């Protein structure tokens with residue numbers, strides 16, 4: 295049952311919209327097994343699954359680990375809904391960098407005649423999307439995106455900076471047969487806002503803790519420099535800059551057979567990007583820097599199911615103790 299541990303390779307994902315979509319037969323086999331053993335339930339759409347009670351208990355157990363650190367650090371817990379104001383996504387630059395991943399919510403705002411057209415289109419099996427209009431809400435692409443404008447609205451940060459413990463369902467339009475690449479998934483994030491020194495120290499702390507946490511769960515892992523999947527030709531340059539400056543690290547765990555190891559945690563230093571964008575200032579009036587550590591909760595659970603089997607009752611006692619002890 296244990297996954298082989300292929301050598302850690304680079305996780306360059308700068309090829310525009312491309313994500314490793316071509317699922318290997320092995321990856322499909324893992325997904326099939328998850329379905330067959332009731333860990334995930336198919337919906338008919340790739341990357342959109344039901345989760346079993348056991349799956350949720352694994353995530354809850356893991357989140358308790360994160361929460362223990364977050365509480366000790368004094369992080370403020372905030373959970374946003376999985377949607378955010380459209381204007382904030384526009385301002386955030388997400389659509390410039392990742393148009394291929396973004397999702398917006400549309401709804402019907404027509405009259406009786408439009409309603410008849412909608413029913414007609416549905417009855418005849420025609421496309422009905424022209425009868426939907428954009429709302430002022432889009433789907434959250436990363437748990438920290440709704441935070442920056444909300445914190446900026448409160449005024450300057452305290453002297454010591456600010457720490458937040460976030461969680462959100464996130465949407466990314468990247469349908470795939472790889473079970474680790476979902477369209478809706480949960481991200482737990484801890485975010486630090488403050489001086490460059492404060493937020494770098496925060497990231498360093500988590501760069502040490504992250505691998506320790508994952509190893510305590512009996513999982514092999516490796517840290518590597520990474521980049522976000524910036525879109526298009528221009529995106530290649532941004533990806534290279536991000537790597538050159540080591541602004542993103544990922545903690546990789548082998549999950550899908552025959553595929554590259556999967557990024558289960560991310561450690562991002564944004565410099566003063568969000569500070570400048572949202573007018574986030576420190577107590578001394580300087581522009582705030584920010585960093586975040588993101589836990590891909592489904593990916594961590596899937597890594598555990600991959601390495602320890604689909605029946606949590608048979609998992610090693612040490613792993614069970616860490617999660618539920």
Ligand code: AMP
Nearest residue numbers: 474475476479557558559560588590593
């Ligand atoms: P990122 O903002 O891309 O660094 O994502 C933060 C974390 O969310 C990653 O480290 C992954 O663990 C997780 N993640 C990203 N994309 C997906 C996805 N499509 N499905 C499941 N988890 C994801």
Ligand code: ZN
Nearest residue numbers: 436438483586
């Ligand atoms: Zn973040």
